[in-house]
Amino acid sequence: MKKIALAAALALGATPLAAEEVLRGVTAFATGTTFSRPFEAFIERVNETGAGVVQIEYVGGSEAIPTFELGNAVSDGIVDIANNTTAFYTNLLPWGDALHLATNTVQDQRANGCFDKIDMLHQQQMNVKFLARTGDNIQFHLYLTKPIEGPDLSGLTIRTTPVYRGMFEALGATLVRTAPGEVYTSLERGAIDGYGWPTQGILDLGWDEQTKYRVDPGFYQVDVNFLVNLDRWNSLSDEARAVLEDAATWIEEKNAENLDINAAELAAQAEAGIETITFEGEAAETWLGAAQREGWAGVEEIDAEIAEELRACLVD
Numbered sequence: 001m002k003k004i005a006l007a008a009a010l011a012l013g014a015t016p017l018a019a020e021e022v023l024r025g026v027t028a029f030a031t032g033t034t035f036s037r038p039f040e041a042f043i044e045r046v047n048e049t050g051a052g053v054v055q056i057e058y059v060g061g062s063e064a065i066p067t068f069e070l071g072n073a074v075s076d077g078i079v080d081i082a083n084n085t086t087a088f089y090t091n092l093l094p095w096g097d098a099l100h101l102a103t104n105t106v107q108d109q110r111a112n113g114c115f116d117k118i119d120m121l122h123q124q125q126m127n128v129k130f131l132a133r134t135g136d137n138i139q140f141h142l143y144l145t146k147p148i149e150g151p152d153l154s155g156l157t158i159r160t161t162p163v164y165r166g167m168f169e170a171l172g173a174t175l176v177r178t179a180p181g182e183v184y185t186s187l188e189r190g191a192i193d194g195y196g197w198p199t200q201g202i203l204d205l206g207w208d209e210q211t212k213y214r215v216d217p218g219f220y221q222v223d224v225n226f227l228v229n230l231d232r233w234n235s236l237s238d239e240a241r242a243v244l245e246d247a248a249t250w251i252e253e254k255n256a257e258n259l260d261i262n263a264a265e266l267a268a269q270a271e272a273g274i275e276t277i278t279f280e281g282e283a284a285e286t287w288l289g290a291a292q293r294e295g296w297a298g299v300e301e302i303d304a305e306i307a308e309e310l311r312a313c314l315v316d
């Protein structure tokens with residue numbers, strides 16, 4: 001393709017075209033599932049709008065690079081662009097947990113300067129450009145194989161990531177951290193009594209077969225981010241960067257669709273036999289209070305200054 005473009009340009013007597021840039025992209029989630037889908041739509045968009053300028057070659061998911069290794073891989077330039085959530089790269093960005101404590105949207109964060117702050121911190125501390133945030137309007141839940149009466153998780157072994165750790169620990173759970181790829185077999189073996197996961201994606205992964213209850217209300221807000229190796233980002237032409245930035249804001253607008261997708265997903269969970277345990281009144285206050293308190297306490301403990309700065313622009 002490059003050769004043809006060059007030959008065509010020469011034949012026309014024009015200046016040869018700048019070589020088309022090709023970025024290798026990897027997702028932290030299974031390909032074709034909920035949290036890879038926006039990245040896949042973004043790649044398709046870039047490959048259309050960036051023809052002759054920049055293309056993304058979709059290498060794959062956690063079978064290509066293990067989930068918790070993807071942060072290192074994009075930081076080191078082994079991967080050029082990654083679809084990843086902060087909970088999977090806390091080794092590089094320990095305060096990253098702040099992102100899912102946001103109560104506003106990525107559009108708000110672009111408008112109030114928060115996005116630039118988050119981008120700058122990613123660049124400085126992780127050598128990546130923070131290009132886009134997907135997952136707005138999706139919350140997290142606790143899913144269980146056995147019922148509970150109230151917000152007391154003592155005696156339960158729960159699969160976690162850093163997202164839920166502080167909250168579930170404060171409520172008494174015993175925690176095991178695993179990548180999403182290990183959840184199904186952990187449930188099947190009875191090694192865990194439940195797991196934290198967002199509203200969307202359970203059926204996609206087949207986990208409904210092993211899940212009996214979802215606990216409501218949900219808490220926090222999903223962040224699944226597109227990260228570009230900073231050296232690679234800086235090596236791109238302005239035109240290539242513009243293609244990527246345009247596709248980034250295009251995919252972020254689609255975050256609004258999550259409200260409808262959530263409704264369909266909750267209906268499908270009920271259809272699949274997953275019962276809802278809903279905390280109300282004092283129980284709901286304990287549940288959500290633990291989420292907020294422990295979430296921010298964790299970030300403050302890591303970096304009080306960043307916590308204060310981000311809280312001011314992530315929380316309405």
Ligand code: 173
Nearest residue numbers: 085087161163196197222
């Ligand atoms: O539970 C998880 O693996 C997790 O932390 C997460 C974060 C964002 C989207 C999906 C899952």
